Amino acid sequence: MKLGGLGEDAVIAALLRGLPATPGVIRGPGDDCAVIGTPRAKLWRLLKTDCLVEGVHFRPGEDPRKIGWKALARPLSDFAAMAGRPQHALVTLAISPDADLKLATALYAGLRKCAAKYGVAIVGGETARSPGPMFISVMLSGEVERHLCVFRSGGQPGDALFVTGRLGGSIKGRHLTFQPRVEEARWLSRHLQLHAMMDLSDGLATDLPRLALASGCGFHLDEAALPLNPGCTQKQALADGEDYELLLALPPPEAFKLRILWPRKFPALPLTEIGALTGPSPRSGKKNSRAPHGYDHFA
Amino acid sequence: MKLGGLGEDAVIAALLRGLPATPGVIRGPGDDCAVIGTPRAKLWRLLKTDCLVEGVHFRPGEDPRKIGWKALARPLSDFAAMAGRPQHALVTLAISPDADLKLATALYAGLRKCAAKYGVAIVGGETARSPGPMFISVMLSGEVERHLCVFRSGGQPGDALFVTGRLGGSIKGRHLTFQPRVEEARWLSRHLQLHAMMDLSDGLATDLPRLALASGCGFHLDEAALPLNPGCTQKQALADGEDYELLLALPPPEAFKLRILWPRKFPALPLTEIGALTGPSPRSGKKNSRAPHGYDHFA
Numbered sequence: 001m002k003l004g005g006l007g008e009d010a011v012i013a014a015l016l017r018g019l020p021a022t023p024g025v026i027r028g029p030g031d032d033c034a035v036i037g038t039p040r041a042k043l044w045r046l047l048k049t050d051c052l053v054e055g056v057h058f059r060p061g062e063d064p065r066k067i068g069w070k071a072l073a074r075p076l077s078d079f080a081a082m083a084g085r086p087q088h089a090l091v092t093l094a095i096s097p098d099a100d101l102k103l104a105t106a107l108y109a110g111l112r113k114c115a116a117k118y119g120v121a122i123v124g125g126e127t128a129r130s131p132g133p134m135f136i137s138v139m140l141s142g143e144v145e146r147h148l149c150v151f152r153s154g155g156q157p158g159d160a161l162f163v164t165g166r167l168g169g170s171i172k173g174r175h176l177t178f179q180p181r182v183e184e185a186r187w188l189s190r191h192l193q194l195h196a197m198m199d200l201s202d203g204l205a206t207d208l209p210r211l212a213l214a215s216g217c218g219f220h221l222d223e224a225a226l227p228l229n230p231g232c233t234q235k236q237a238l239a240d241g242e243d244y245e246l247l248l249a250l251p252p253p254e255a256f257k258l259r260i261l262w263p264r265k266f267p268a269l270p271l272t273e274i275g276a277l278t279g280p281s282p283r284s285g286k287k288n289s290r291a292p293h294g295y296d297h298f299a
Numbered sequence: 300m301k302l303g304g305l306g307e308d309a310v311i312a313a314l315l316r317g318l319p320a321t322p323g324v325i326r327g328p329g330d331d332c333a334v335i336g337t338p339r340a341k342l343w344r345l346l347k348t349d350c351l352v353e354g355v356h357f358r359p360g361e362d363p364r365k366i367g368w369k370a371l372a373r374p375l376s377d378f379a380a381m382a383g384r385p386q387h388a389l390v391t392l393a394i395s396p397d398a399d400l401k402l403a404t405a406l407y408a409g410l411r412k413c414a415a416k417y418g419v420a421i422v423g424g425e426t427a428r429s430p431g432p433m434f435i436s437v438m439l440s441g442e443v444e445r446h447l448c449v450f451r452s453g454g455q456p457g458d459a460l461f462v463t464g465r466l467g468g469s470i471k472g473r474h475l476t477f478q479p480r481v482e483e484a485r486w487l488s489r490h491l492q493l494h495a496m497m498d499l500s501d502g503l504a505t506d507l508p509r510l511a512l513a514s515g516c517g518f519h520l521d522e523a524a525l526p527l528n529p530g531c532t533q534k535q536a537l538a539d540g541e542d543y544e545l546l547l548a549l550p551p552p553e554a555f556k557l558r559i560l561w562p563r564k565f566p567a568l569p570l571t572e573i574g575a576l577t578g579p580s581p582r583s584g585k586k587n588s589r590a591p592h593g594y595d596h597f598a
Binding site: 003011012019025028029036045047051053087093097104105108112121122124125127129130133 | 302354403
């Protein structure tokens with residue numbers, strides 16, 4: 001069976017099936033970051049890796065500063081999804097020996113700019129020769145206070161669903177310059193009782209079902225309410241992917257608080273209620289399967 | 300300036316030049332692992348990433364179980380170099396969508412076998428599409444007791460130099476099946492006062508000068524003493540690379556102890572004295588520059 005016929009979630013599930021549970025691991029595969037620690041510790045460690053492949057995540061000839069920014073901003077967005085505090089990054093770069101040093105230094109300039117903005121220390125780097133496309137992998141280590149950590153799996157029927165920012169059309173350029181919502185996520189988790197959160201990397205149509213499934217819920221999505229980027233259709237907002245906004249679920253009383261507090265704290269960033277989690281009924285399952293699909297890494 | 304004309308050390312130096320020193324970082328780039336912690340903490344955190352590129356680190360069509368083993372064994376060897384205790388791994392795999400799922404699962408079987416043997420938990424994985432060669436990047440997180448941590452930079456003039464195992468000819472197959480010296484390194488650091496240690500990944504002719512340079516020393520190398528793998532020449536032992544053995548420096552009284560204790564503890568694994576660190580005299584510098592070169596990732 002070819003990987004391309006399976007889809008990313010099925011591939012990862014097949015590869016990681018039956019991994020032994022490990023003492024000291026709060027969450028292994030399946031959430032935005034791996035979470036290391038003991039159940040009662042005050043601080044948990046978060047680990048994440050993410051990679052960019054030339055021709056897949058960026059076009060050849062793209063501004064290398066932006067590629068560098070994106071390489072670190074993506075795992076930062078996964079840290080945001082858990083309300084985590086990123087600390088240390090290591091960068092692996094596989095690149096043609098015929099590439100110019102200027103290209104590599106520009107790429108690192110983008111990485112460093114992002115690292116400086118988000119308070120991350122780049123503590124190591126590896127370079128390797130690539131006979132094909134450029135490949136940049138960033139590992140990120142950090143921590144989260146146990147009481148602030150938010151999983152995908154805590155959603156409950158009746159929870160209101162919100163997204164930050166606007167969706168769709170990322171390919172026009174925003175996928176290279178987006179601002180991971182680290183500060184916003186930390187503030188959300190400090191001030192509200194979040195049930196579940198994730199970042200939107202593959203499109204709401206793919207990621208919302210993932211959050212609902214992890215929480216054992218169905219969902220109702222109000223497509224007319226979706227916050228669209230200028231020039232985008234609802235379908236693009238659902239399916240384009242690479243929005244790197246937050247999707248969060250919280251109970252109605254907290255949603256009430258959120259509607260009041262958010263615009264005071266982040267007046268420039270929209271926050272939109274887009275639906276609710278439901279019980280895992282056949283009806284919500286059907287709704288789920290009829291939604292347009294988001295980005296699949298192997299499709 | 301093309302990367303291929305610079306060599307790996309110069310490329311990394313150029314990319315990481317001027318990175319700000321960060322509180323809470325004991326060692327950034329330049330040693331086998333990044334070391335995180337405060338100077339007086341009992342435990343320090345170690346972080347490492349390492350990648351394999353198809354056509355560079357393994358041949359297309361190579362046994363995927365062995366590729367998986369190597370992908371994790373390489374960063375484990377870097378942990379050994381610092382006497383560290385590996386704990387958690389995340390795996391990034393970029394692969395053609397036309398690849399068969401069996402290839403990917405066999406690769407993970409090799410990763411899991413290595414993880415089980417060395418007590419590492421695989422806590423996450425990412426897959427991406429590659430339009431070219433396969434890339435596998437492994438991030439490894441773990442810890443080391445501060446009093447056991449060994450750097451490259453602690454060597455002193457007069458220190459004896461030893462290597463574990465035998466050198467050369469790794470390309471015949473051992474580069475895919477080697478056993479990282481994690482246990483041996485932990486034992487060495489517990490029982491002896493090591494000044495400096497590193498793992499031999501690019502060949503003694505490249506790695507010994509690196510250790511000497513980091514320690515501000517020159518070195519004397521007794522080439523006739525090199526422990527050769529069967530069928531290998533001295534030149535191959537110096538330059539082939541991918542030995543993944545330990546190179547260590549320790550003062551003469553400790554070397555005396557080591558010669559007695561090692562064969563009792565590890566009777567099946569040779570340990571060989573190959574030279575000594577010297578003062579940074581012009582003579583040792585000359586010796587250094589005349590040695591055959593080891594493997595350079597961009598050459």
